[in-house]
Amino acid sequence: MSEVRPRPFVERDSAEWWAALAGHELVLPRCAECDTWRWPPRAICGRCGSLDWAFEPASGRGTVASWVVNRHGFGGAFPLPSTVLLVRLAEQDDLLLPGGWAGAPDGTGLAMGMPVVAGFEDVRADEDGDAVTLLTWRVTE
Amino acid sequence: MTSFMRDRAAIAGVGRTEYSRDSGVSTLTLALRAIRAALDDAGLTVADVDGVACHRVGDSVQATLVAQSLGIRDLRYHLDLFGGGSQSAWAVGSAAIAVAAGVADCIVVWRSVNARSEFRMGGTGRAAPDTLEFQYQAPYWFATPPQQFAMYTRAYLDAYGVLPEDLGRVAIAQRAFAVRNERAVMRTPLTMDDYLESRMIVEPFRLFDCCLETDAAVAVVVTRAERARDLARPPVVIAGAACGGGHTLFSNGRGDLTTTAAADLAPRLYDTAGLGPADVDVAELYDAFTPLVLLQLEDYGFAPKGEAAGLVADGVTAAGGQMPVNTHGGHLSEGYVHGLNHVAEAVDQLRGDAGDRQTPGAQVALVTGQPGYVAGTTSALLLRRDS
Numbered sequence: 324m325s326e327v328r329p330r331p332f333v334e335r336d337s338a339e340w341w342a343a344l345a346g347h348e349l350v351l352p353r354c355a356e357c358d359t360w361r362w363p364p365r366a367i368c369g370r371c372g373s374l375d376w377a378f379e380p381a382s383g384r385g386t387v388a389s390w391v392v393n394r395h396g397f398g399g400a401f402p403l404p405s406t407v408l409l410v411r412l413a414e415q416d417d418l419l420l421p422g423g424w425a426g427a428p429d430g431t432g433l434a435m436g437m438p439v440v441a442g443f444e445d446v447r448a449d450e451d452g453d454a455v456t457l458l459t460w461r462v463t464e
Numbered sequence: 465m466t467s468f469m470r471d472r473a474a475i476a477g478v479g480r481t482e483y484s485r486d487s488g489v490s491t492l493t494l495a496l497r498a499i500r501a502a503l504d505d506a507g508l509t510v511a512d513v514d515g516v517a518c519h520r521v522g523d524s525v526q527a528t529l530v531a532q533s534l535g536i537r538d539l540r541y542h543l544d545l546f547g548g549g550s551q552s553a554w555a556v557g558s559a560a561i562a563v564a565a566g567v568a569d570c571i572v573v574w575r576s577v578n579a580r581s582e583f584r585m586g587g588t589g590r591a592a593p594d595t596l597e598f599q600y601q602a603p604y605w606f607a608t609p610p611q612q613f614a615m616y617t618r619a620y621l622d623a624y625g626v627l628p629e630d631l632g633r634v635a636i637a638q639r640a641f642a643v644r645n646e647r648a649v650m651r652t653p654l655t656m657d658d659y660l661e662s663r664m665i666v667e668p669f670r671l672f673d674c675c676l677e678t679d680a681a682v683a684v685v686v687t688r689a690e691r692a693r694d695l696a697r698p699p700v701v702i703a704g705a706a707c708g709g710g711h712t713l714f715s716n717g718r719g720d721l722t723t724t725a726a727a728d729l730a731p732r733l734y735d736t737a738g739l740g741p742a743d744v745d746v747a748e749l750y751d752a753f754t755p756l757v758l759l760q761l762e763d764y765g766f767a768p769k770g771e772a773a774g775l776v777a778d779g780v781t782a783a784g785g786q787m788p789v790n791t792h793g794g795h796l797s798e799g800y801v802h803g804l805n806h807v808a809e810a811v812d813q814l815r816g817d818a819g820d821r822q823t824p825g826a827q828v829a830l831v832t833g834q835p836g837y838v839a840g841t842t843s844a845l846l847l848r849r850d851s
Binding site for chain 1: 584596597598599600601602603604605606607608610611614615616618619622663664665666667668712714715716717718719721
């Protein structure tokens with residue numbers, strides 16, 4: 324609980340997802356009719372139109388779809404360099420989830436398609452210090 | 465079947481404010497100044513205006529307030545599109561459709577921003593725009609457009625072996641146009657060494673991969689082509705307009721990070737206008753970042769996938785090339801007015817008004833919005849010289 328991060332603005336469609344993450348569990352919305360996964364949480368299945376869905380546990384596994392290395396602060400007080408990943412989830416080819424990177428801050432060692440697994444990091448949000456849990460990807464053992 | 469909108473509407477006037485880093489005035493004042501300049505150009509007055517349209521992301525004055533300021537008593541058409549540069553061509557295209565349908569007869573379309581002094585993109589210096597997906601990014605300090613586009617760009621570079629020098633050539637070609645453009649903010653020639661030695665902002669982007677941030681407004685007047693022929697300047701006919709895309713930021717529905725929504729839109733756009741890529745003489749392609757030019761050259765059908773860098777290296781898109789691109793210097797070097805300055809430049813080119821940067825004999829121009837690379841939607845126009 325060291326770093327202070329910008330607070331995610333949790334809303335009604337996402338509250339359950341953030342709550343699961345706080346319990347160190349990665350869940351994803353899945354259609355109850357056609358089994359298609361989707362992201363982010365939305366009330367309808369974009370494939371079959373069903374309104375029937377639930378959050379289901381995800382494998383937490385994926386591959387590196389891309390990454391960036393921040394070298395400029397954009398007016399924010401964050402460490403430089405720092406790396407942000409975009410991960411293609413194992414569940415479905417078109418599910419892409421951003422997150423932090425547990426490896427070198429300058430991204431050394433990353434490669435496209437590298438298998439990664441989700442980790443969970445408890446940090447403080449904004450100045451008042453509320454706890455928030457974020458995703459930190461690491462290399463699959 | 466000929467499309468309903470083809471050639472029915474025209475751009476009769478263009479207007480711009482000064483481009484600066486601090487306008488010192490409100491976005492309302494900037495909008496009104498640009499609109500007045502566009503009306504003057506067309507030979508019209510505020511009394512002629514019966515419709516208003518703009519796009520914005522909570523960073524500019526609302527359309528109806530502009531209408532009130534213009535003294536419009538019976539506003540026949542108004543449009544206040546949520547979105548950044550992806551919507552620029554659709555604001556103009558929607559006005560063209562409204563004019564073709566007889567809903568209104570004289571619509572002013574503008575973009576007005578204090579994008580340097582007041583509301584910088586991506587939440588720097590203000591609250592983030594109300595985009596739901598920001599909650600999944602912002603906690604990782606991943607929120608600004610350069611970061612988002614860099615994410616997608618790495619995938620494109622990796623997939624097709626595109627090199628930093630390939631991106632550099634885009635920036636250099638556009639700067640060469642800006643040198644010839646008195647309005648442009650950046651008028652010093654750029655070399656490959658300058659480009660490669662510019663500091664890293666967010667890998668793989670260097671400083672000169674990124675657009676400017678500008679305080680400015682640009683406006684155009686859209687009316688019936690027939691009416692435009694009786695006005696002060698030669699009409700630039702709106703041959704076709706289209707919007708497309710729609711996927712979300714993270715789950716793009718195709719799993720491919722190297723193709724933009726323009727690939728879906730382009731065939732419809734060409735069909736609407738009755739034109740094809742071979743007809744395009746000059747292209748003003750939305751260039752928030754250098755790779756967007758390469759992506760759009762491919763997705764609008766000018767090069768096979770992964771091969772646009774070769775087109776740029778061969779000089780096709782530079783001054784004197786077969787299809788010059790971003791002849792004003794674009795967002796990288798002229799200024800950043802979120803796509804409306806691209807529309808205005810296309811009008812200059814098709815009127816033959818572009819001076820030292822004129823594309824000889826330009827008949828058809830493609831003008832695009834931000835190509836849906838991140839935010840999901842995009843839009844584009846095909847404009848042509850009145851025959």
